[in-house]
Amino acid sequence: MVFSSLVFLLAFLPLNLFVYSLVPKEWRNQVLLAFSLVFYAWGGVEFLLVLLADCLVSWFFALLIQGQEDAARRRALLVCSLVLMLGLLGVFKYTGFFLGNIKAVLGVPEVVPSFVLPIGISFYTFQLVSYVVDVYRRDVPAQPKFWKLLLYASLFHQCIAGPIVRYETVANEIDRRKFTPAGMFAGIRRFSVGLAKKAVLANACASVADGLLPSGADALMAQPGASIWLGMACYMLQIYLDFSAYSDMAIGLGRMVGFHYLENFNYPYLATSVQDFWRRWHISLSTFFRDYVYIPLGGSRCSRGRYVFNLFVVWSLTGFWHGASWNFILWGLYFFVFLLLERFVIRGRMPKWLGHVYALVVVYFGWVLFRFTDSSELLAALATMLGMGKSGMLGMQAQTALVSNVFLIALSVVACTDLGKRLRGWAFGAAADSNAMLRLVEVVEVALPVLLVLVSIVALVGNSYNPFLYFRF
Amino acid sequence: MVHTWHASDHAFRALLAVGFVVGCLWFLRPTTSELEKRTLTTFPEFSWASLADGSFTSQVGLWYSDTFPFRDQLMAANRVLKAGYGIQTSTQMVGEQVQADDIPEEGSEPEEPTAREVATLPDNYTADDIQADIQGQVMQGLYVKDGAAYSAYGFSQDNAEAYAAAINGAQEKLGDDHEVFSILIPNNSGALLSDDELAAMGGSDQGQAISYIYSLMDPRVKAVATYDTLREHNDEYIYFRTDHHWTALGAYYVYRNWCDSKGVTPHELDQFEELDLPGFLGSFYSELQLDSMKANPDTVEAYIPMGTNDMVFTDTDGKDWDWHVIQDIRDWASSSYYLTFIGGDRPWSHIHNPQMDDGSSCVVVKESYGNCFVPWLVDHYEDVYVIDFRYATVDVVDYMQENDIQDLIVINNITIATGGSVPAKIASIL
Numbered sequence: 001m002v003f004s005s006l007v008f009l010l011a012f013l014p015l016n017l018f019v020y021s022l023v024p025k026e027w028r029n030q031v032l033l034a035f036s037l038v039f040y041a042w043g044g045v046e047f048l049l050v051l052l053a054d055c056l057v058s059w060f061f062a063l064l065i066q067g068q069e070d071a072a073r074r075r076a077l078l079v080c081s082l083v084l085m086l087g088l089l090g091v092f093k094y095t096g097f098f099l100g101n102i103k104a105v106l107g108v109p110e111v112v113p114s115f116v117l118p119i120g121i122s123f124y125t126f127q128l129v130s131y132v133v134d135v136y137r138r139d140v141p142a143q144p145k146f147w148k149l150l151l152y153a154s155l156f157h158q159c160i161a162g163p164i165v166r167y168e169t170v171a172n173e174i175d176r177r178k179f180t181p182a183g184m185f186a187g188i189r190r191f192s193v194g195l196a197k198k199a200v201l202a203n204a205c206a207s208v209a210d211g212l213l214p215s216g217a218d219a220l221m222a223q224p225g226a227s228i229w230l231g232m233a234c235y236m237l238q239i240y241l242d243f244s245a246y247s248d249m250a251i252g253l254g255r256m257v258g259f260h261y262l263e264n265f266n267y268p269y270l271a272t273s274v275q276d277f278w279r280r281w282h283i284s285l286s287t288f289f290r291d292y293v294y295i296p297l298g299g300s301r302c303s304r305g306r307y308v309f310n311l312f313v314v315w316s317l318t319g320f321w322h323g324a325s326w327n328f329i330l331w332g333l334y335f336f337v338f339l340l341l342e343r344f345v346i347r348g349r350m351p352k353w354l355g356h357v358y359a360l361v362v363v364y365f366g367w368v369l370f371r372f373t374d375s376s377e378l379l380a381a382l383a384t385m386l387g388m389g390k391s392g393m394l395g396m397q398a399q400t401a402l403v404s405n406v407f408l409i410a411l412s413v414v415a416c417t418d419l420g421k422r423l424r425g426w427a428f429g430a431a432a433d434s435n436a437m438l439r440l441v442e443v444v445e446v447a448l449p450v451l452l453v454l455v456s457i458v459a460l461v462g463n464s465y466n467p468f469l470y471f472r473f
Numbered sequence: 474m475v476h477t478w479h480a481s482d483h484a485f486r487a488l489l490a491v492g493f494v495v496g497c498l499w500f501l502r503p504t505t506s507e508l509e510k511r512t513l514t515t516f517p518e519f520s521w522a523s524l525a526d527g528s529f530t531s532q533v534g535l536w537y538s539d540t541f542p543f544r545d546q547l548m549a550a551n552r553v554l555k556a557g558y559g560i561q562t563s564t565q566m567v568g569e570q571v572q573a574d575d576i577p578e579e580g581s582e583p584e585e586p587t588a589r590e591v592a593t594l595p596d597n598y599t600a601d602d603i604q605a606d607i608q609g610q611v612m613q614g615l616y617v618k619d620g621a622a623y624s625a626y627g628f629s630q631d632n633a634e635a636y637a638a639a640i641n642g643a644q645e646k647l648g649d650d651h652e653v654f655s656i657l658i659p660n661n662s663g664a665l666l667s668d669d670e671l672a673a674m675g676g677s678d679q680g681q682a683i684s685y686i687y688s689l690m691d692p693r694v695k696a697v698a699t700y701d702t703l704r705e706h707n708d709e710y711i712y713f714r715t716d717h718h719w720t721a722l723g724a725y726y727v728y729r730n731w732c733d734s735k736g737v738t739p740h741e742l743d744q745f746e747e748l749d750l751p752g753f754l755g756s757f758y759s760e761l762q763l764d765s766m767k768a769n770p771d772t773v774e775a776y777i778p779m780g781t782n783d784m785v786f787t788d789t790d791g792k793d794w795d796w797h798v799i800q801d802i803r804d805w806a807s808s809s810y811y812l813t814f815i816g817g818d819r820p821w822s823h824i825h826n827p828q829m830d831d832g833s834s835c836v837v838v839k840e841s842y843g844n845c846f847v848p849w850l851v852d853h854y855e856d857v858y859v860i861d862f863r864y865a866t867v868d869v870v871d872y873m874q875e876n877d878i879q880d881l882i883v884i885n886n887i888t889i890a891t892g893g894s895v896p897a898k899i900a901s902i903l
Contacts, residue, residue: 001534006534006538007534007538009489009492010495014486014489014492014493042527042530043527043530044525045525046527181475184478188481189481211567211569218572222570222571222572224570390573397567399566400562400567404558405558406559408558409559442477445477446477446481449484450484450488453489459551459554
C-alpha cells in the first residue's frame, strides 16, 4: 500500500485515526502495531515473515549483547546479528546481481535465481541494524518486549520507504508520547503537503519525464536531444518531489500520533556544493553511513589515503544500497569523485552562485546515471543529449511538453525551494500586527490541508500511474 | 491558534470520513469507462496464494481506485486541473519520437522475396497482448493540429520483411488458383499532412514504406495502391480527426483501386443508402482529452451495402450473433460509433449476399482498419468471410482450400501491420 493511494487515504487512514482515537491510551501501541502489520502485509503476507525474522534477530541479539559484559563476546554477538540481518538483505537484494556477474565472467551458474524484494527491506534492515549497534555501543537500552521492537520496525509511517528512523529517536515516544492539538495540526498540514506534492506534482512530472524518456537504447537514440534534456529535468524534479513527499507524509503521520521523526530532506536543490547536497538529501541514509560506516572506519581524522579509502567505501555502499546494479555503484562513485574534488581542489573557493549552478549540474547528471540501469541506454541518452542521436537536438515533442507543462514545471521548481516556508513565516509575522491578516492566515491554515487532500483525491481517481520511486530500495 | 488547530483537525477528519463512506457505497461504483473504452478493474477472486504474494491486495487497491464512485466527475475535475499545467497550443507533438529504420530502395533486397522464413509468435501470446501492442504503436507519437491528431510512423526493416513473407507464404500455399490481395493503408498523417509537417513529426515516409513492402511481395500478390490515391483526396473527409481510423469514404477510394486490381466495376457512392452518426469522439480523444476535439467531434458516415445488410459474427466466447453490416448504433456511447461497421472487431464474421449466386467468395484478414472497407466488398461476392487476426486461431489457407474460397484480401494499417508481433500473428493463421 502506498500513502498516495485511495485505499490508504480513504479507507486505511480514516479507520486508523478513528480506532486510534477511540481506544484507551494503553492500547494505542497495539492498535498501531495491528494497523502497521496489515499495512505491510498488503504488499504480500509472505514478506511479513522476513520482517518478523529480522525483528526477532535484532531483538534477541540486542538483549544478549546488553546482558553480556565481555567485550569480545559482545562484539561476536554483534557480528552474528549483523551477518544474519545484512545476509537476509543480501540474499533478497543482491543474489541476482552477484550471480549474474559471476555468470557473465565464468558462465556459471546456468540459471540465476531471482527473488522478489520484500517491500522496504532496505529501510527496516538499516533501522534494526542501527538499533543493535546502538545497544552494543550502550547508546540505548535494549527493548525487552518483542512486540514493541516490532512496532518500531514495522510502523507504517516509515517502514517501507523511510526515513530511516533511529531507535533512539522514538524509544521514549513508543512508551510516552503526547497527543496534542498542535501536533495533530502540524501532522495534518505536513501530510497534506506531502500528499499533494506526490499526487499532483511528482506524478505529473513523472508522466512528462516518461513520455520523453522511452525505454531501450534505440528508442532513446530516436529522440531529439532536447527531449532527453527536458525529460531528465522533469525526472530530477520527480525524484525529489516523490521521495521528499513520502518523508513529508511519514513525518506528518508520525506527528498526528505524537512521534517526532527527524527531517529527511532540507531543500537539497538549493545546495551550493555536492557535499552540501548530501547534507540535505536523504539525511537519514547519509547520517546512517556517517555514524555506522564512515566514522568507525576513521572518518576524516586520518591520513589522506585512508580518508580517500573511507569515502570510497561509503559512496560505493551508498550507491549499492540504492540498487543491485552497476549504474548505482557508478552513481555513488560519481559523487565520491566530486567530493574529493571539493575537498582537495575546490576547497570552498567557489562563489556561492557558481557553487549552486555547479551542484545542480553535477546532481542533474547524477540522475542521468541513476535513471538508466542499462548501460546501453545510458550511453544512448548521453549521446542523444550531445546531439548525436538520430533526430538532432530540437524537436516538437520537447517544445510541446515544455509549453503544455510550463506552469507545472514552474510550480514544481518552486516546491523544491523554501519559498513556501518563507511565505508562511512572513504571513505569521504580518499576522502578529494585523487582525485581518491573522484571520486570513487562520482561514488558509484550516482550508489549505483540506484543499490539498481534495485536489490529491481528484488527481488519484482513475490514475493507474502512481509509482513511488524509492519502493524498489 | 488553538481553535485553528481544532478546526483543521475536524475538517481533515470530516473529509476523510466522507471519502470513507463514499468509498463504501459499492452500488455507486461504475464497472465500465465510456471515456477510456474499457472495462474497469474487477474485484479479484480470493486465493491464499494471491494473498501471500500480494497480488490479491494489489488488485483490491486497483479496483478501489479504478471504480471509485463519481469517478467520471472526479476525472473531469482532474482534466480541468491538468489543463492548468501549461499552455495548450493548437499545434502539439505528444509522446515520443517513433523509431525508424532507413527504408531501402524498392526491391533492392531481398532478391528472393519468399526466401525469408515466416516469423513466429512468442510463447503464451494472447489477444490481449497483441491488442496492447497495437494500441501502443498507434498512440506512440501524435501530432496535434486544430483539434485533430495524426499518428507518426516508424519503418521497421525486419517487420516489413516478416509481413511480406507472411503474405508470400499464403500465396505460395494457395497457388495460382487463388487471388491474394494486399492492402496497406497509411496513417492519417501520411495521407493528410504536408511534407513540412511530416518532416517536423519525424518517422518514416509512408508512401516509400508501402512501396517497399509491396516490392518484397510475390509478383502474384496483387498489391492495391493506397497512398497516392488517398493523398489525391486529402481535402475530403477520408480520416477521422479524433480517432485513428480512416472513414468509409477513405476506404471507398481504395476500394475503387481494389476493383481495378480485381478487374471488376466499382459501384458509385450515390448508389448506396447512407447512415450518419454525428458526435463521434474516438481513440485520439480518449488518449488526449483535448477540448478542441470535443468542440468539433467527428461524424461516422457509413454506406449500407445494396446486396444485403445482414451478417453473422462469432464473438470471442464462440457465440454467434445475427447482426448488420452497417448497424445503427446511435443509442450507444458516441465514443463507440466506429463499431457501426461489421459489428467491430470479431474473430469471425460471415456475410452472405443473396443477390449473388455465382459461388464467389473471399476471406478478409484484417484489424479494425478493415472494418469500414469490408462493406464495399459485399456487393462483389456471394460470401465474404472476415477474420480479425488478433482474435482468430483458424488456419485461413486450409479453410479457403477446404471451402473453395477464391480470394484472400489482407488489409491492414501500415503501423499495425509492421509493428510488434503482428507479422508473426498474421503468419500464424495464414
